[in-house]
Amino acid sequence: MAALSALERSVTERIDGAAMLAQVEAWGAINSGTRNLAGLATMATRLADAAAALPGDIRLVDPVPVDSIGGDGRRIMLDHGRHLVVTVRPDVATRLLFVGHMDTVYGVDHPFQHLTWRPDGALVGPGVTDMKGGLAVMLAALTAVEADGGAAGIGYDILINADEETGSLSSSALIAELAAGKLAALGYEPALADGTLAGARGGTGNFSIVVRGRSAHAGRNPEDGRNAVVAASDLAVRLAAARAPMLGVNPARIDGGGPNNMVPDLAVLRVNFRPRDAEAIAQGRAILDETVATIAGEHDVGIDLHGSFNRPPKPIDAGAERLFALVGRAGADLGLTIGRRDTGGVCDGNNVAAAGVPVVDTMGVRGGAIHSSDEFLLVDSLVERAALSAVTILRLAKGGLA
Known part of the structure; x- marks a missing residue:
């Protein structure tokens, strides 16, 4: 911690783990499966309320129409929820992008609907790790940075879409639009249980x-x-x-x-x-x-x-290497070892990278068993990962990717 600046220490001390956990518990109790439009609307309202602490414009963007093929071979239209966008200081030259999703893989009729606690203190519940915990991390980090004035030199957009789990077909154009011209992006998919980040991704x-x-x-x-x-x-x-x-x-x-x-x-x-x-x-x-x-x-x-x-596949180019290095240094100064591993999994980080923007897309919580009825969140990672994001944001605001 000695390598942190006074501002970085002040910002990380503002992060309220109890408040973050309360958010995750409240959000985890809302079924927001990709096809549950009512649940997604409720989540969007709750997220907008949480984002109101930031000094930006909040709007809901209608999904782009998407069709599919039914079992009878006919083309059908798919319904999607609206996507939440927060825009802060749009006229500032240096701008960042933060991406997350409000949808989960658990539909209204899925048996996994309730939160429970494991004996080891892990929170088990639908979407607590992928990615309602990640959304709490994102918003807590930005709120803490804004409270201390550490982000005054940068502008940013936040996108929380409603269809990531089914391929972001109704939001891919919005991702590309918001990514254009950004210095860097952070996404809030979960890290592995040991904190390892996803590196290169296939398509x-x-x-x-x-x-x-x-x-x-x-x-x-x-x-x-x-x-x-x-x-x-x-x-x-x-x-x-x-x-x-x-x-x-x-x-x-x-x-x-x-x-x-x-x-x-x-x-x-x-x-x-x-x-x-x-x-x-x-x-x-x-x-x-x-x-x-x-x-x-x-x-x-x-x-x-x-x-x-x-x-498309997400390779690690020179810009992404610099961003990973910056995150790694921030982690080391917080006493964390930040590893990296390539994966065949995909997420909105693929879309962001395709727009030419360096991205680290697993800045969310530590946990595991996602997309199963054993999905769990390691609760101590809420504050840990929010601090990692906050320090990373402060350093991007101060020195870019240098």
Whole structure:
């Protein structure tokens, strides 16, 4: 702690762990699954109330329309919640971006709805780590920095979107807009339980592939049919066989079929791609197009593609290296060891990096078992990670990425 400046010590001493924990408990009691629009609206109101402590303009931004393919092969529109944006000192030349999400993976009908305490003092609950704890960290750090005047030389935007867990399809344009021209960005996905941060990330692409065959009687004239389920299955097997070290391919689901005595004329194959770099995206798209054409010809079926590579890979470039180094030094001066590990997981940090902005996207709490009914938050990390963010922000305000 001796390496901290007087201002940094003053700011970190302002961080109120009890208040942060109370926020997490209150927010964790609100179901805000991505499709729960009422719950998301409640969360947005609570978050706006918390952000009112900052000297900025608060607004809710409508989601961009997003469509999907249903199990019947038809295009449907998806509903999303509104996204919260806070803008502070927009006319200042040096500006930062802070990103988080209010949605969770736990829908209204998910059995995991309540908070409990483990014997070791960890808080277990839906979204407490991913990322309602992270949102508490973000807002506490910024509130403490603003209270001591440490951020007067910078401006910033906060984006808390409502659809990160399903790919940020209704907010990706907003992320790109807010990222433009920023010096750096901090995201509040959780760190690992030991505090390790995510480094480079792979990308992702999600596709729904509609296969249309021809129905026929399975006993009388099956040769007149074109089996869409068989074609979709063949397509899934061939795509899975095309995986490579830099390109993951996961055929995840086939919808379709019908009565046993009928050749099925419709199937929808869902496939996830995980490219590790830009070249792998091109490779994945070429494999997809070529395999679809082959299957369409061999099985005499029609095939329509829906989807995209919606999150590009996030490499660690020179700017990101400098930002990680700054975070590491801030951690060391707080008595923390800040490790880093590359991951195949994706988040809004991928989108921010694609806009050319250095980002560290796991500045949130320590915890684990996210996306499961055992999700837990290590409560002592609330103050710890808020202090890490606060010192990082103060140093960005003072010296940039130097």
